Amino acid sequence: MHDFVSILASLDSPGIYLGWGAFQIQLGNLIVILVMILLFVLALFLPFPSGRKRK
Amino acid sequence: MHDFVSILASLDSPGIYLGWGAFQIQLGNLIVILVMILLFVLALFLPFPSGRKRK
């Protein structure tokens, strides 16, 4: 955990920005957006745990 | 209404304080307390308007 925080802190000062042309995105934002999309896709395809009991 | 407000405003600056010995009360507070007690007594003795229908 502490290692993770210190990695983030070391990445902190300049900030990493990815872009093509007018499009530019900060690495932190990109990660959050990708994780959101991943969670949505997982929620779509993973079966609901107690779904069987309910029927 | 405006007269009432101006009476209050004229009473405003010095403030009227009633007291006996260590007990001292501001006129505004006394009025509010008396009104509260009056409302309580009225609530005790006045019949509830729709009480008859309810039975």
Added chain:
Amino acid sequence: MSTTNLRASRADKDGLARRPWRGTVREYDLFKELTVALVVMGIITLGLSAVFGSPDEPSVTLKSWAIAAPADFVATATAELGGTSETAGYGPPYNKTADATQTLGPLDLQSFSGVQLPIDTANDLVIDPLTTLNSPPPELADWVTASDAQRTTWTTAYSDALTKATDNDPANVAAGDYGPVPVLTDSLLTTAKQGALDGVLTAKDKFYNFDYTRGTLFLGDGAYFGDLATAQHLTGDQWGMMNETGNTPGQSWLWLFSFWYQVEPFASAPNADLLVVLMMLVLSVLLTLVPFIPGLRDIPRWIPVHRLIWRDYYRRR
């Protein structure tokens, strides 16, 4: 039988709460009641506060104080320099002044916090603000380099001289060895009159400042602010806790808290705050435990107000 079961059976002897409802039922619109109550109470509240709302007194600032009562301002600044002001002798959370806290036997609640907001009255309230001037008075160096004993001698002498001067006016002070003190306090008075001190005393090195500790303490150490409060019946020994300015109704529900400060032994006790808080704590616990206190819990049996409220029910039982 466990204690819990004993209590449960005692409170609900007939099992009334557990019996199913056999009376009539009728429709009831909770949202309608909520809406009506909200609107009606809202209108009443707005109407009453338009008429009885507390007046918007103009703010007292260090500037208005310095202009209205310069002699008091200078006397206070001298006390801050000499460490003889109320703040300097307050104890935690501002400093470690010995025997400053209110105690009851071994109980010393004020010291529990520790010195959370350290205030050195001379430096924080007088010297630091003066160093923020574009051209700080050169006499600051005399103060900074002087010994503590020398500083005390100067401030004591000047403080005494101010007391003896006509109208306590610094202009009428007799000649004497006050060191840099008169120049420093006069500079601070000018800074305050110019309106700069109010801003300078708030927390520094932040753009948005919400720490008014230093300005509040300085203002409170003077006689001016306290006199304004006394004139409006707002101090603790005038039932001030209950009062608003003028005849505007105040927070009358604080009557019991306020009451203790008016009567002996509290009124003249040096630890009145502690005593009153403990007293209210004891009374609050008693109130919470009413159902378990014989005698106290029997009062409704002796003075049956509830039989008056539900008189229909009791008449037809």
Added chain:
Amino acid sequence: MSTTNLRASRADKDGLARRPWRGTVREYDLFKELTVALVVMGIITLGLSAVFGSPDEPSVTLKSWAIAAPADFVATATAELGGTSETAGYGPPYNKTADATQTLGPLDLQSFSGVQLPIDTANDLVIDPLTTLNSPPPELADWVTASDAQRTTWTTAYSDALTKATDNDPANVAAGDYGPVPVLTDSLLTTAKQGALDGVLTAKDKFYNFDYTRGTLFLGDGAYFGDLATAQHLTGDQWGMMNETGNTPGQSWLWLFSFWYQVEPFASAPNADLLVVLMMLVLSVLLTLVPFIPGLRDIPRWIPVHRLIWRDYYRRR
């Protein structure tokens, strides 16, 4: 049949919502769900914000600006005196500068507010703060008694001279007739460096001040603050609306708002703010009215994501 009834029958063709429930019922503890959800989400939120929470950058103040970039500070103070700063030419709510507002044809939203927070940059940001000094510079009188034309000549000349000086340093400015301007701006620089200007520029004659308009505008008129924002990718044309400092995740849900500022014709339009706000308004209305827009409302039929979510139901229908 009224429109309302038409809509109702359309939305609930089979009267499904009005049919009594004939399926199984089971006990459900709303409070248990609420408590579990609150605790779990609370822990996740606190945990994520401990790791990803936005860093607490030290506050930029007029003091830190004056110390870090004195040349920029003096140039900005000169612009405030000359009425050539961004604030001086901003229009409502600060002043009535002609043609300052963003318009689209006859639509001029900025002027709707009127001049609610009048700011005279020379007086409010430079002259007034200098008059609060214990010994205001005597050159103030020269400024106050000078004509508007004379003031403009002085500030223009000094502004140009600053631009041409090595490092834009006031110390390297060529000799010339700048009137009281160099003394005034230098005094203000000293006041800021001493840390007094931050307090003095907040709203006056109140003890508690929450009006930071003047300090904010002054800071924003300089190049220093904007450069800090640019370095952190926080300006509008850097998708700054979405960004936090460093790599801390920002408010990525503002991507669409931010997007328009990066593309033509918005990117180079002088009324970009107005155009983008109107664009977002139109898109929001479209989103609200989706059920009534043919084509748009048929998308779920063409891309049936809902059938994937409720695939059990659709499989067994």
